Amino acid sequence: MDVIKSLLEQQPLMALFLTIAIGYLIGEINIKGFSLGVGAVLFVALAVGWFAPKSAPAPMVGTLGLALFLYAVGVQYGKQFFLGLKSSNGRKANLMALIGVLLSGAVSLLFTRTHELSIGHALGLFAGSGTSTPTLQAAIARLSSDDPAVGYSVAYPFGVAGPILCLYIVFMVLKPKLQSNAGGRMEVREITLHDSEFAGKTVGELAATLPASVRIVALRRAHHNEPVSPEAVLAEDDVLLMVGPNKEMLDQAGLAVGEPDPGRFAKDRRDLDYIRVFASRATVVGHALGDINLPTTRASIVAHVRRGDADLLPGPDLVLESGDRVGLLAHRDDFKPVRQFFGDSIKATAEFSYISIGLGMAIGFLLGAVVIPLPGMGRVSLGLSGVLIAALVLGNYRRTGPLNWTIPLSANIVLRNLGLTLFLAQVGMASGPKFAATVSQTGLTMLGLGAIVLLTLVLPILILGLFVFKMPYDEVAGIVAGACGNPAILAYANKLAPTDAPDIGYAMIFPGMTIIKILVVNVVPALFGG
Incomplete structure (x- = not known):
């Protein structure tokens, strides 16, 4: 075992891609329709990081991966996002998602008082329950600590399985009549x-x-x-x-x-x-x-x-x-x-303009570097959310003169999945030792707290959408998927409701709620003096 540990620590890039391969292999395991998918990379990375602490590659690898993910998502969904903000149904859907996200954030922070969690662990629970990797990165960067990665990895399984289970239960109870597209x-x-x-x-x-x-x-x-x-x-x-x-x-x-x-x-x-x-x-x-x-x-x-x-x-x-x-x-x-x-x-x-993606990413990083003063809370920068905001705007315009900002769908999927995978592997390997120590100390407590945070995110959206606003099930399922953010939830929503509504709802909600989550983890530490 010492030989393997030494090899992993001497070859961090080899360890990175071996982690990705094993993670995807485990992620394909399907138990009654549920699988971890790309999320399994995080758990394998935590195990590798615990076993070989010095095997983690440079943080720049994870930052680059997440930036690619955010840019690809923003360019693809920019037009739908802005159309959603202009329509009454879109504004209603974003309001529902906003209520769920803010409630889950408030409950996460409440646990710092009731269960004496650190602010890092609480923000990690918030990010993990919403399966928001960009939020995790923002929390890590804001606190200069790996504590958020620990809370994220504990809550992540509930962030994937919880919404799927809620959508299934509601579907079986309501038995909505849906027409396949x-x-x-x-x-x-x-x-x-x-x-x-x-x-x-x-x-x-x-x-x-x-x-x-x-x-x-x-x-x-x-x-x-x-x-x-x-x-x-x-x-x-x-x-x-x-x-x-x-x-x-x-x-x-x-x-x-x-x-x-x-x-x-x-x-x-x-x-x-x-x-x-x-x-x-x-x-x-x-x-x-x-x-x-x-x-x-x-x-x-x-x-x-x-x-x-x-x-x-x-x-x-x-x-x-x-x-x-x-x-x-x-x-x-x-x-x-x-x-x-x-x-x-x-x-x-599978081809796209490297000129447009280079300029677009540069604009996003420049926007993320802008420091915004908040009275009484210090100064906050957008960080990598600047990349997402820039990509949303460019994706909405789609073309400026000779520059085509769009990326063909197949290339877009490859780009964002590769970026997300690189980030999960790097941050998991860097957080492995602290994750093992925290779980051994807290036992099942943080697991239960993660489940509670997830329910405060999903249940308000389901209640408001189905029973207050009387929206169709397929639209609400798309809003839930967009608020939670994980593609596995969207895939399951499409399986239950084979219409266009889940995809449209996801496109309207996901970018905006990602920005809100990132802003929450940037503002909260200032309120707590962090």
Whole structure:
């Protein structure tokens, strides 16, 4: 054992990545739908740090990892965050989350009086119950102590398992009726205008009577298929090709327009065929569909755009991002120029501008260095929350002149998961000895306190959302996931409620509550004279 200990301490980077590998292996263990996921890296790191105290890499490794995580999250969710602040439902959701976060913080601080916890342990319980790694980093930096990491690691399991258990219990009690979004994939319908009241009217007039998420993309007339324009005049026996988000909505729209067609569109591909390409060239990325002139010799049309795991209904204002998969209806002779025009490179799903990420991160670190005087409490700096704030603003703008601030979803996920993993491994290895000493002294006390803090975060949101504001279950589940912050909670919410609402709620809540948590751990020590 001494040989292994010596090897780990002499090779801290080897120890770091070995810790990550073992952590992810343990995190994949699934017990009745529950797994620790990336959180297992923290616990393995604590064990490695306890076994080989000098194996922890430099703190700069953890700081860099967390900065990458915060920047990637902010850039991805910036637009949804600001949209949430503008809408009444978004403001209501943020208020609910804010109440839960502040209550959990107040209860954590109460334990410094009732159970004589140190301020570091209390802030660690607060961060761990909310599974907020950025909050942990802010607490460590504010106190210049590893005490928060101890409280965080004790409360973290409850921060993951507690919300999942609460969502499951509420789901089983209420049994809400939810409609699946079918994985975000567009559906297609062919409708024939037999003796229809819309004969003689334009496509635009017909489209105005349909749901906003249903679109007419092509027309079959006299045995030929062709794209449609809003000015095209409809006639009896025309066949319309319609796209929409789900079968039910298309069935309803189709019945109001005409009769289902046996599928002549799909069988006859002489005039129009389907092609899907990756948007990877600078000439299309960052540009709205309405500003793009397709290089086709015959009429063609964009039928849908797939971004990540969701299909987007194309419109003139939809701005293409690197890695988007664009589905078009075009003549086969035009397939080659279409591929060349869009670039059609799969590499675009994993590439981003190092110029924009470099500038964005630099702006964030500069903003975090600004010192804010608080009367009676001293001075507080934003720290790494400055990176998150900068990323949210840039993610909302998405593009400034030639600079594209967005990161393709696949690259974004890799970047933020790598960053989070590096931070958890580094901070766990550095905190291992103190964690073992604290748990041996306090026994199960801190475990119970962590569970209480978690409940004060989750229960107010569930009560306010479901019983006071009468919000749908899937929306409340997304708000809970965003307030708690752990992606595992969001994944479970999506499993219970397979709609878009949990993802939207998470996007609206997570960035703002992360900033609030960071501010809490910066302000509280000043109030306590720390």
